[in-house]
Amino acid sequence: MFKTTAARACRIVSNSRKLHKTCRLSTENQGENPIRRTLRILRDDIKLIKRPANEEDYRRMLDREFPRFCDVVIIGGGAMGSSIAYWLKEKTGVDGIRVVVVEEDNTYKTCSTALSVGGLRQQFSLQENIQMSLFGAEFLRTLKKRFGPDADVNxxxxxxxxxxxxxxxxxxxxxxxxxxxxxxxxxxxxxxxxxxxxxxxxxxxxxxxxxxxxxxxxFDPWSLLTVLKNGAHKKGAQYINAKAVDFVFQNREDIIVEGVEQGNYEAINELVVEMPNGERRTIQFAYCIIAAGCKSKEIAEKARIGTGSGMLSLSLPVxxxxxxxxxxxxxxxxxxxxxxxxxxxxxxxxxxxxxxxxxxxxxxxxxxxxxxxxxxxxxxxxxxxxxxxxxxxxxxxxxxxxxxxxxxxxxxxxTYDMNGIIGPHPYYTNLYLATGFSGHGIQQAPAVGRAISELILDGNFQTIDLTRLGFDRFIVEKPMFELRIV
The missing domain is CATH 3.30.9.10 (D-Amino Acid Oxidase, subunit A, domain 2)
Structure with a gap:
């Protein structure tokens, strides 16, 4: 059995084979014909094994196919979601874990990133915000080294x-x-x-x-978004134009959660998305990250965050x-x-x-x-x-x-303390949050992307300890206010 508490609900699977296995096992007991399921998994594996030798052709192959399953699905393809996708692929390579980014508006015309004024500063009162901004400055300084000579954010x-x-x-x-x-x-x-x-x-x-x-x-926020998105895509992250509309729940008797009667825990391992033509499809995942900006609360509620009982009674205050x-x-x-x-x-x-x-x-x-x-x-x-x-x-x-x-x-x-919410949700073993940045997201995106990738792939924060900015602070009532800072 696997036990999770309010302090930390984080089951880490650190290599891609285990991530794929976790994702595929999630189809059991959901009504799919076992023979069809086996054939589908074999077909998907063959596609991954018999991949084109050219990396560009491989990415195009991925883009043509709807991702029935993935290791990590990221809801939101703005600067934050694209940074997370980039860092996950940067740490694992093209042949590593499969990352899918779900973005409702691929024009980004109303995206917070594109409409930002693009400020970068270290003038905060919280250590975490200062450190994230310092890394943001370093990230911009080394942009060309990381992404090539054409990478520029003015x-x-x-x-x-x-x-x-x-x-x-x-x-x-x-x-x-x-x-x-x-x-x-x-x-x-x-x-x-x-x-x-x-x-x-x-x-x-x-x-x-x-x-x-x-x-x-x-700097120019649109240029940073373009650099991050292209960087993630070149490393094999797949972007799909769709709207996240629901989750599929699965009863898991092998997981014990504080405050939940044994046998009543319901996990999420499948995302329902609506395509531009209105068709609904599902994506099975090992991990899900909500990085959907001002729509994050709406999506969190699809996972019963704020509408359930116990730990799920606490809303995402975005x-x-x-x-x-x-x-x-x-x-x-x-x-x-x-x-x-x-x-x-x-x-x-x-x-x-x-x-x-x-x-x-x-x-x-x-x-x-x-x-x-x-x-x-x-x-x-x-x-x-x-x-x-x-x-x-x-x-x-x-x-x-x-x-x-x-x-x-x-x-x-x-609305709780006007600072980012970064890290795992205390109820779910595989749901992470990167939202609520209250105007500071564009400059903190590089650091947050790296931090989320560390949590998923390494099991904890490796560079900047952002534990105090997790969802748990709402449970223990410890707000992280900035002092005399706008």
Whole structure:
């Protein structure tokens, strides 16, 4: 028998043959004719053995076939899901485990990744977030070495400048100390030092600021998604355009779970997907990873997370939140080309966009100002009423600006503590989560992908210990809040 507890429900199968065996055994007792099942498995094995010698032809063969079974199925093909797929294949090779990525929208037109502003910073108060961002910077630095000379995300190393009022000054200073101890490179500036470096800024109400000097800036999120997806695909990960709609449950008397009467445990080892033509198919898996952004809670509920009893009564606290980004022009006395990403203590931010006179700006709304999430329409009155007054106060030259346009995107907002949920679910032995990053996902995707691959293939975290960011913190009621950080 296999026993799992609330502290950790993690059965690790570390080589591909065992993963395939686990997946195939899951078809037993589900009504499939034994002879048909045997013939199907033999046919699939023959296809894998008699594979084309050319790797590109092999990938095309996989893409033509619907994956009836796989070792790992990843729900969500954005930056997070693609990073996980890449790292799983990077660690096992083309001939290793079979990885399938299920993505509902292969155009990515409403994907949080594609609509992100692409920031990268180490200015956090939690060690885990600092370390993940440091690795993100290293990942971008070595992009060409890892993916080839054409890999580029147009990184702008201008850094972040976080401003603090007197109320948050000491916390910002303490945060900076931790960041530098872990390897970040930044500097705490007095209001006079800020004014000297950036004379176009009004700092009368600012106590201190923290300026990232290295490893911080911004990049093109679409390019990073493309690099990660292509990298995963070249190593043999299979992407299918489908919507995850349900799971198939199987009674497992050999698994004992704390709080569940013996013999009543129901496992999941099959995902139901809906194809673009409306046809429903199933994918058997050894492991499933939910990395579906703001749709993660909806998918988790298909696995009875939040609708069941015991550990399954706890919901995945991830909601869809809409955020606006506005573009505007400032032609006279504009901030200079070395302008960092300025993050005001009011939660307003702005930075340059390109080398011309264009800037972008946004602001996290107060709870009473949360916009509706039924579409991606942009409310320009929010800029006029909420953002522009703060912009003008901080940069007087922004008194005369022209709003050129804007866009909106969805956050996978963790309502519990606004930090990522990374790792196994405590009830299921084979379900992992990578969601709830609340706007930080694009910069943390490389580290999270590596971390999830370590959990599945090695049995535990090998590089950055992200245990405190697991689902268990909801059970033991230990939130992981950032302090004085947006």
């Amino acid at each position: 990184f702008h190393p201008n850094g972040y400048l976080l401003l603090s009022s007197e109320a948050g000054a000491q916390q910002l200073i303490d945060n900076s100390k931790l960041q530098t101890e872990l390897g970040a490179v930044n500097m705490v500036l007095t209001k006079n030092q800020i004014k000297e470096r950036f004379p176009w800024m009004d700092v009368d109400d600012v106590a201190v600021g923290c300026l990232g000097l290295e490893k911080e800036g911004w 909601e869809k939140r809409k955020r606006y980004v506005y573009t505007f022009s400032c032609r006279e006395n504009a901030p200079t080309l070395n302008t960092p990403m300025v993050v005001d203590y009011t939660h307003m931010y702005f930075r340059r966009e390109g080398l011309g006179d264009t800037f972008i700006a946004g602001m996290s709304p107060e709870p009473e100002d949360e916009p509706p999430t039924d579409d991606l329409e942009v409310d320009y009155s929010y800029f006029d009423e909420k953002i522009w007054p703060v912009l003008v106060k901080r940069v007087p030259a922004f008194e005369c600006i022209k709003v050129n346009g804007g866009w909106s995107g969805f956050y996978e907002y963790n």
